[in-house]
Amino acid sequence: MTTDLSAPPTRGSTTTAGRGNSPRPPFGVSVVSVLAVLIALFSLIPLGYVVYMTAATGWDTAVELIFRPRVGELLLNTVLLILFTVPLCLILGVGGAWLVERTTLRAHRIWAVLLAAPLAIPAFVNSYAWVSAVPSLEGLGSGVLIATLSYFPLVYIPAAATLSRLDPAIEQSASALGLGAWRVFFRVVLPQLRLAITGGALLVALHLLAEYGAFAMIRFDTFTTAIMVQFQSTFNGTAGNMLASVLVFFCLILLLLEARGRGSARYARVGSGAQAKALRLPLHAYQVPAQLFLLTLTALAFGLPLFFVLRWIVAGGTGVWAADEFLPALLQTLGYGLAGALVTTAVAFPMAYLAVRHPSWFSKSLELSNYITSSLPGIVVGLAFVTVSIRLVPGVYQTAGVLVAAYVLLFLPRALVNLRAGLAQAPKELDEAAQSLGKPPLLSFIRVTLRLSAPAAAGGAALVFLAITNELTATLLLSPNGTRTLATEFWSKSSEIDYSGAAPYALLMILLSAPMTYLLFQQSKKVAGQ
Template sequence: MTIGIGETPARARQLRDRRIRYARVGVPALVWIPAATLTVVSLIPLLYLVVRALGGGEDTLATLWRDRTLVLIQNTMLLALAVTASAAVLSLPLAWLTMSTDLPGRRLWSVLAALPIAIPSYVGAFTAVAAFGPRGALQSLLQPLFGIERLPEIYGFSGAWLVLTLYTYPYIYLSLRGVIGSLDPALEEAARSLGHGPWSTFFRITLPQLRPAMTSGALLTALYVLSDFGAVSLLNFDAFTRVIYNQYRLAFDRSAAAGLALILAGLTIVIVTAERVSRGPQRYHRSSAGTARPRRQVRLGRWKLVGLAYCGGLTLLTLGTPLAVIGYWLFQALRTGNPLALTWRAAWHSASVSLLAAALAVVAAFPIAVLLVRYTGWLSRTVEVPLWIGYALPGIVTALALVSFGARYLTPLYQTLAMLLLAYLIRFLPEAVGSLRASLLQVSPHLEEAGRSLGHPPLRVWLRVTAPLLWPGIASGGTLVFLTTIKELPVTLLLSPIGYDTLATEVWNATRELFWSHAALPALVLFLVAALPMGILTWRQQPAEQRRSAAASDRKHTGEPETSTW
């Protein structure tokens, strides 16, 4: 029997008995019916792939058994593992600096650290090539100073690893940030009182509490890498998505492409299973009665400059580089007299449909998160895996599946906004589920039991008690869905209603014709539209106590003792 943080063996037995009682009562209909419905909907792309692959017969099998398929598996898994590990290494100190320390301007840094997720991968890849490529801007600056005529190639694995790390680490950062702000400092103080130093306390007490958020964000990062097409295509790295796209659009062989996509779905199952095993059965809420006190800031002391350099250098790479390249495109467009046409209706379409998708995903994620956390068992395992498969499949696969399904069975909804929102829900629902699950693990079921013991129905208890405590997860999940929806390209191109242009489609239409100056303004507005709500949510998400302490840290220290000093 595994004992959670702060639990005694007797307390662990009580929690085990509670889970047995939950199992005997059964999963409420308000939980399992929506969860099962969403699972069936998420299986539509997978069923489409199976039908397509079976239609190819022996040709599909011959394609799958080629040596190149094994190379694709190795390339894709290696890239996913490398990006996930490096994104975790970047995110953990960044989340700690912006949530637990007296870093100057930490609220601003917390907003800037989350904004790279608003930049599409294909834009990030091209700007990286323009800045750091063999003949890029950096080489132009170094040549007159040091005589460097050519920089190393950025194409291939190294370039894809760099770009995807820089623009996917916010998945882990946002999950960690939402949990760090709600940690109870009593556990850390108890460890310090027993003689443990700052590092020992962090690795033995704090880091285990962050594991649900870390694994949820890492899962999102790994599956995003599996489904990404823009970066690997522009940087000439052979991953599954690039080969699948070429099979669909260039070879016109949809059966072979469906077979390759099924292998990608199999890799998704492997990654999800590994995440479930690493997650473990531990619980992360308080076992005893009482109210968690707000965390005090850690004084960085002489390490402030190191923290500022870390945050500033990362912001320069992730935001400064693409914005500088986009600004150069704008300057070139103005200098040459090219029109800077921008459809403001496209900006409204992008913002409105992304907000609708985010709200829909958060509402749909509630019953799934409850099922995964409160009612663990065969049903939760059955529900969870199909959701992640839909997230990991390339957007073009999901779009083509819904095109086929809508044309045959949902004709009234074909090429309507409802069908587009359904595709977004299949693609990005796991982002909201992961954030809500990580936050729900921090909420003790005692609170819900107390509400029900007072005669309140379960739904009212959830709305009045649990939902307010899940606000960090709700904000993080909704933000992730909004930002990934606003830059989604294949689904929008194939399923949007006629004449429903978005900023992503305008950028794509310009860049595929190599009119980069024409794409500059839509790309800049796309970033600004995504950055505005992201900044507001991240800024307002700071707890009230942290706001007061942040204001106090701008003045001279008053001499009040802090939890620890570095």
């Protein structure tokens, strides 16, 4: 029996969405597209601010302010910081991931979590602990030390996730062809880690450009610390704006280098079938050195900061736990974190829906705008909102809404990536079936798509919450008068050399960040398997 697909449906028949077509979105494709475009335009505010301020300054003045010895000094510091820190993070991250996932390392499951743990400690808390241990720390070497110990998990987590899901059959084939263990690693395994390495290196570099507190504490000048000094002395003066334009240019160069380094090669298996069980390389005599190496690394990156935080708490006694001081900071941090996480996740929905259900150059362009903005340091986003709010809508300057809006722009990709993965796992055929049974698009979206993507949305919201909890620069610039978050109170007290008073805020940030860091580690392994 055949069916004429070109014939119109007869009276009383039911027409369903054809296979391969997308179900109707809850508010129509045009409405979702308009929302996504508005979000993309909103996300370009910081970049537009930099372009406008550079143009308004005038070519002669801009050249004079950019091409001066101070900018050259900051540029040299930044380049050297990146050139030393990124390779060290790559070595520690990839090396740690390989030991955990591909060798007979004892207690490898425990080490897998411990190597991700330093990410729960904000870099400025790490710097505070190291200054407590060695008060004379300052300069480039100290910056490289603290940044490496703070950011190597950004390489370790994606590298470990990739190795855990990498089909070992390719390694076994290389070994069968006579390649030794080291040649297999460099010629077979390492190329498979290309995406993890380039992505991790980009994240580390962008964090180095954005970090303020860690480098200010050890008196190491970078673009971000210099911009903050300019803002505090001249309130968003021309010199600070020109430094911000150089910093943004630097970020865009890093994005282009990462895209070029990532390449267009495919790293996925084609076809189904059972994945072979990974054969772990015996460590033999290297078991003890490997254990000592990981023990030293985690002790320096996680143990030392935690030790000095607890030491300062003990030294301060019960007085540092005065509820009228730390409780408002904790509650406001939780409030801003929850509000920012919910708003960011909601804002990410239209763009994620278009990217998954209606992929095109249009949806990819909208996504790219958010990634560009999120790569900008928090201080640039903060300066943009300060300028825009004062000049266009002065009534909203230093309000909670402006601060939450800045959080949305800074951390939107964290929610967007998770939502995109969650929507991709929600079969559109179920939505089509619900609509073919007479359910309105909005109801079918809530009962089917939203329900199935809820875990991914919750994961993205948790990661946004973690980022907001530890955010410092944008909060310092935009927070309303009287705002007290854990990060700003910690910074205020540590700047006054009240290390005992700062310790409770540091500990609370670590306790809030730890479960979110574990969630990020577990989620990365799931994403690597998709």
